[in-house]
Amino acid sequence: EGSDEPKQQSEQTITISDSFDSGVSADEIQSELYEQEVSADQAAVIAQTAISQEALLPNSTVFIPQTATRKSIADVIKQSKNLLIYGIITLFLIAVYIGYAQYFKTRFYLGTTINGISISGLSLQDANTKLNDALQNYSLTIIERSNSGEQIKAQDISLAYNSLDDLNTYLSSQSGYGWLGAIFSKNSKKTIVMSYDAEQLNQQIGNLSFLKPENIIKPGNPSFNYVNGSYVIVQEVTGNEVDQDTLYKAIADNICIMNTKLDLQQADCYTKPAYTANSQKTIDTQNLLNTYAAVQITYIIGTEQIIIDASQICSWMSVDNDLNIVFNKNKIQNFVNNLEKISSAVTYTRNFKTTAGSIVQITGGNYGRYMSFAKENDFITNTIKSGVSATRDFNEIGSTYVEISLTKQHIWFYKNGTLVVEGSIVTGNVMNHKATPKGVYYLRSKTRNTTLVGPDYEADVSYWMPFNRGIGLHDATWRSYFGGSIYKTNGSHGCVNLPYNVAKKIYNNISVGTPVVVY
Incomplete structure (x- = not known):
């Protein structure tokens, strides 16, 4: 309680019920005030004020600042007005929503x-x-x-x-x-x-100018140019050729839905090259071309050297539609023909190491003078594809050959440096001027079970291997003896007579083109 002096008019008093004990809470005071028909906001303010003034004894008088009460009343009025406004707006929106709902029952939605x-x-x-x-x-x-x-x-x-x-x-x-x-x-x-x-x-599409043959540029794969010692990629040709089936479908689809523009590029109507400059296949082909162009092949014919380098290799190579490298056989054949002309004009003198170990000089024969196009084409193309340079010496006999000694009347056949078979032989009759000619030859062919016919003889043989026109290797089953000096008086008509087993062994292991050395 306060003093007996009169309270200022700015304050309002209210008496707390004597039913409260000391230490009463603000919530209990607020409940009491509800029964006195005090508003909720006012009750809350009064209760808090009572607590702050420690007016907790029975029949205590609490002084309530008038401003607090006014504030509470103003808040209540404001909240009531807001609720009214919100209600009016809500009713208005509902009315608008229902109105448009009726409107759009017979009309298309906005944005349709x-x-x-x-x-x-x-x-x-x-x-x-x-x-x-x-x-x-x-x-x-x-x-x-x-x-x-x-x-x-x-x-x-x-x-x-x-x-x-x-x-x-x-x-x-x-x-x-x-x-x-x-x-x-x-x-x-x-x-x-x-x-x-x-x-x-269809008629309208057919009239489109970009479909006229004179206006069409077909797409093309990248190409390759040999420039300053290496191949460079030339950009692919995009062209302007249109796939007509794709075009028709794209036009029909767009017309059906009334689209106003059709971009042929975006609609994927243009035909495309199979490869571009950035395709991995293009890059691989470029690398392979450069590898092939770097190969050098040297032909040695007599004292001459003929070199195949990039200038010729590049002219032999082309690239197909799948970017595979193709060799021009006709151009290679022309080159081989020129080699053969050079070789046929050369007189070969070769140093040959015999089985006995001595070195003999051999002149004559057709080995190196005539070339097999198939064999040389394979050698050239395979060497280029290997990427490794090589030398082909027509002066050399190699490690696979037939060796015939006229004086020893003996034959040896070596394959890849290994002796396959050897044996005694009978060569051409010296007395009758039919001696087997010396020289280095190549095996021309192989034939089984044939009859050899001469001016005054016929002979059936099982294995026939000619190397110098009508002169060749064959079995001679009519002979009981080979070797020695038989050839001087009772020799052949020029051929090399062999025991059956020797002829068979050679025939089964020799290839056409193998050198035959006669000395």
Whole structure:
């Protein structure tokens, strides 16, 4: 309680019930005040003030600042006004929502388009009219890679809108109360398929200038140029050739939904080269070409050296549509023919190491004078493909050959440096001037079971291997003895007579083209 002096008018008093004991809480005071018909806001202020003034004894008088009470009343009035405003706004919005719901029962939602044409808020008949008006002015512009464009117009292909059925279906599917959600929906873009005269469309497509043969540039794969010692990639040709099946479908699809532009590039209508400059196959082919061009092949014929280098190899190579390297056999054959001309004019004198270990000089024979195109073509192309330079010496006999000693009347056959067979022989009759000629020859062919016919003889043989025109190796089963000096008086007509087993062994292991050395 305060003093007996009068309270200022700015304060309001209220007596706390004597039913409270000391230490009463603010919530209990606030409950008491509710029964005295004090507002909730005022009760809260009074209770807190009582606690702060420690007016907790029974029949205590609490002084309430008038400003606090006024503030509480103002808050209540403000809240009441806000609730009223909110209520009015809510009722207004509900009325608007219901009004539009009724409106959109017979009209298309906002944002609705048909074939790209807006029919927002239109009735069925108005939408139909707008679509038909748009149809009269419709044309499809075809944009080419060069950015030039050509048009196909609706009237040129009898383009028509089929019926109201689709429009009616779309409108019927609307719920009037769904108009608000439709504003944010992605399903507002509708499509109605149009009809057209296919024959007229084909004719219009056929008239497009970029389909004229004189205007078409076909696509092309990258190519390769040999420049300053290496191959460089030449960019592919994109061209402007259009795949007509793809083009027709793209045009028809766009017309049916009344799109106004068709970009041929974006629609993937152009034919493409199989490979580009950046394709891995292109890069691999470039590397392979450079590897091949770096190879050098040296032919040694007599005292001459003929070198095959990049200048010739590059002229022999081309690249096909799959970027595979192809060798021109005709050009290689011309080169081999020139080699053969050079070789045939050379008189060869070769130093040959015999089986006995002595060195003999051998002149004559056809080995090196005649070349097998198939064999040389294989050697040249395989050497180039190996990427390793090589030398082919026609003066050398190699490690696979037949060795015939006339004086010893003996034969040896070596294959890859290994002796396959040897034996005694009988060569041409010296007395009758039919001695087997000396020289280095090559095996011309192989034949089984044939008859050798001469001016005054016929002889059946099982293994025939000619190396110098009609002179060759063969079995001679009519002879009982070989070797010694038989050849001087009872020799052959020039051939090399062999025991059957020796002839068989040589035949089964020798290849056509093998050198035959006679000394």
